[in-house]
Ligand code: ADP
């Protein structure tokens with residue numbers, strides 16, 4: 370049976386990563402397995418930046434955002450020689466297996482290491498909810514609630530001044546943060562890569578909204594779609610609707626994890642260690658209809674994340690868009 374496991378966080382941090390580290394650590398210690406925290410993701414693995422954990426090591430981190438192990442982007446890890454060096458560092462302390470908490474990029478690293486003989490289990494830690502085959506990723510719920518809080522505040526000022534407010538949220542290419550937040554806050558429009566973006570259609574929609582006696586409006590849009598400041602200018606010029614644009618940025622990646630994220634992280638952390646104890650590797654934790662399962666990383670990475678079109682159809686039903694670009 371595995372005697373020593375490492376745990377690291379990699380890629381963009383997400384609230385709930387600490388809860389996952391804690392669950393991995395406790396499950397190891399409760400089963401007589403040594404556990405090391407690896408600082409700074411794969412960079413720390415390569416440099417041998419390890420901390421031997423005991424039962425005090427993860428105390429008081431359950432409710433803390435970010436990752437106390439720190440995270441890093443370390444593209445050098447794609448190089449097999451760098452990975453060989455990392456495996457040498459693991460051997461020095463007897464580390465036989467690894468739990469990798471991160472996004473799909475980090476999963477790639479975990480898969481490569483497993484192929485080189487080191488069992489790895491991935492845990493989906495990213496606010497973007499962009500990992501295929503899992504209903505939710507750790508950090509998504511917290512980021513969503515931060516966005517909802519922001520949108521509620523925007524609504525106050527937007528309503529008071531009878532303005533249109535645009536909020537750009539994160540997600541990379543995934544529109545989940547925007548669609549969930551938009552529905553939760555009664556946005557006038559939600560724009561994501563799944564809806565497509567047609568500036569003229571947005572302007573037309575806002576014209577109709579204004580003539581329909583709309584006094585204020587909220588538009589939620591995923592990052593990397595358009596320049597929201599230019600969009601605000603265009604809406605204002607063409608519809609007479611005074612418009613302000615806001616980019617929420619990295620604030621939505623921080624903060625104390627919600628109960629939902631803490632529980633998800635805890636369950637996934639426990640299951641990840643159980644899988645390593647069974648001698649398994651190359652798997653990642655997913656939640657499928659509430660159940661925690663281990664799926665092959667290679668398969669998950671080969672899938673495209675499914676867009677929840679039902680959610681978009683429901684938004685269409687609320688006239689959030691006039692079927693602009695959906696599907
Ligand atoms: P995320 O895990 O959030 O998607 P990144 O895409 O930046 O974030 O990936 C995190 C890290 O995973 C990278 O900095 C790199 O160290 C490692 N990684 C990404 N892709 C690969 C790959 N193809 N092979 C090995 N390691 C990889």
Ligand code: F6P
Pocket residue numbers: 381472495496497539540541592622
């Ligand atoms: O993957 C998480 C995420 O916050 C994305 O939503 C965003 O596009 C990206 O990371 C930002 O990365 P960085 O922190 O490197 O600017």
